Amino acid sequence: MDSIDKEIQKREERIRQLKTHLNQLLPVSRLSKESLTKIFLFCITPSQAKDTSLYRRNNISISQVCACWRAIALDYALLWVDLDFDRPSWVPEMLMRSKMLPLTLGVSVDSFTKPTKVATISAALQHIMHVSELTVRISVPSLDIALVGIQQAAPMLQSLSLSRSDMKDAPRTLGLPLEFLNGDAPCLRALELDCLYLPWNSGLLKNLTSLKITHSDTSAAPSLQQLTDVLARMPCLQILQLKNALSQSLERLRRISLFSCPIWPPFIWRQTWSTVQSSLIKSPSHPQPRCTWSAQ
DSSP: OHHHHHHHHHHHHHHHHHHHHHHHTSGGGGSOHHHHHHHHHHHTOOOTTSOHHHHHTHHHHHTTSOHHHHHHHHHOGGGGSBOOTTSGGGHHHHHHHTTTOOEEEEEEEOTTSOHHHHHHHHHHGGGGGGEEEEEEEEOSGGGHHHHHTOOSOOTTOOEEEEEEOSOTTSOSSEEOOTTGGGGOOTTOOEEEEESEEOOTTOTTSSSOSEEEEEOSSSTTOOOHHHHHHHHHTOTTOOEEEEESOSOTTGGGEEEEEEOOOTTSOOEEEEEETTTTEEEEEEOOOOSSOOEEEEEO
């Protein structure tokens, strides 16, 4: 029996070698490694209308086509930067394959999420220094500690979106400490907070192009001075959305003209409270840097 098994293994190995040789003769095998990696990247990049989770798993499919593609795919770091938390056991391997490139973390956690996935997400958040995009949607308090406890700087972070909802036995709005991300994310341009709030003097509230804040109440509302100070630290701000984030006195605010930054062309800030949206509109130049506001 042993001799027969050995002979079967030997012939199976020979068949595998012949199939490999056959693959090498196909026209597609003439493509260079550089061309293949561009094709691979296209396969994992969804359009805005597509389900990103389906595209994320294409990297696994690519690595299972043949031995040549597998070797190239496993060595191509860009295929592994978008971590797949639906398969927690894969995340450590994807972190290793990403070779310290900027990571994309997008997770949604509810009461039905398995503890292994929650633990994997908490562990991945410790790699915040290598994250460029972080989106977290949670409806269980188990991740609150993990979020609040992140005090490492995020030098690569460009987009941050955090949301909490349907929290039972937990505060509706969670306050992030001043030390969150060490207040240091120099590349951050888009910030969205839903039922979480930052101190208005946080180092993260500067140089943004998009700021969206939704609170469950106005307990963390800024003073008028804090609001104008924050806006003055964002000379390139293009999108501003605030909901339940201002006190009743500031809800009467209709117009702010900011000229507090010498390098910032004057803009007029208009807030439409009924739609909770705002826009920044370029205004005529003003000779002296100043900040004014008006209410009606």
